[in-house]
Amino acid sequence: MAGIPVMDFDIFPPFKGFPQEGIQFLKRLKKNNNREWFEKHREEFLNHVKEPMQSFIVALQVHFSRFSPEFDLNPARSIFRIYRDIRFSPDKTPYKTHIAAHFVLRGKPKGFVGSGYYIEVNTEEVYIGGGIYIPDSNQLKKIRKAIGGRGKEFLAVVEDRNFKKSFAPFNWDKLKRIPKGYDENHPMAEWLKCKQFFVGVSRPVTKCYKASFAKEAAAICEKVTPLVRFLNSSL
Numbered sequence: 001m002a003g004i005p006v007m008d009f010d011i012f013p014p015f016k017g018f019p020q021e022g023i024q025f026l027k028r029l030k031k032n033n034n035r036e037w038f039e040k041h042r043e044e045f046l047n048h049v050k051e052p053m054q055s056f057i058v059a060l061q062v063h064f065s066r067f068s069p070e071f072d073l074n075p076a077r078s079i080f081r082i083y084r085d086i087r088f089s090p091d092k093t094p095y096k097t098h099i100a101a102h103f104v105l106r107g108k109p110k111g112f113v114g115s116g117y118y119i120e121v122n123t124e125e126v127y128i129g130g131g132i133y134i135p136d137s138n139q140l141k142k143i144r145k146a147i148g149g150r151g152k153e154f155l156a157v158v159e160d161r162n163f164k165k166s167f168a169p170f171n172w173d174k175l176k177r178i179p180k181g182y183d184e185n186h187p188m189a190e191w192l193k194c195k196q197f198f199v200g201v202s203r204p205v206t207k208c209y210k211a212s213f214a215k216e217a218a219a220i221c222e223k224v225t226p227l228v229r230f231l232n233s234s235l
Helices: 020-031 035-040 042-067 137-149 151-158 161-167 205-209 213-234
Strands: 099-105 116-121 125-132 197-204
Touching: 020 042, 035 042, 042 099, 042 213, 116 213, 125 205, 125 213, 137 151, 137 213, 151 161, 151 213, 161 197, 161 213, 197 205, 197 213, 205 213
Parallel strands: none
Antiparallel strands: 099 116, 116 125, 125 197
């Protein structure tokens, strides 16, 4: 598609599915979550976990270019680091036991906290979703303003039959009372109480073993896109 940067497919091998060796590596990492073990097995991580994830992201590009070309799918930047941030955590194990990627709008910095897409592969399942999981207070104010003022547009997203079939019930964290500044009888009162706006689905990890996983994951992301776009238009 003209004007949409696409990574050079020759840099990464074609995505043929995640190798089972990669999932086995993550299982073993759970039992040996220490630097000495990881360094001895670093090549396994690179070959069986990180590189397949990078190839997967490249395979997603052609699909996103059709329904969400404004998003950056970059195999060098979109993947989360394997290292855990343990500074404020009682759990001092140094490594994550999953591989995940977050796709943000083009031109936005890595770690952008706006609305985007998230895909994770762990030892038990794969998760595909999108939206904003933990919006900050400023974002919440903007999103609520958009919901309150553009209620019909928001309801057209969350009450769409196919959207609800794919993602409901949403189970978002909510305030007990209507937020300050809104009338208790506001027609969007229940939605205005929401503190998060994120949907997704889980699938058995075996789903990722086939090349078709890229197409299946992209199809789920496409269904999330109306929510992702509404949220970003409010920020």
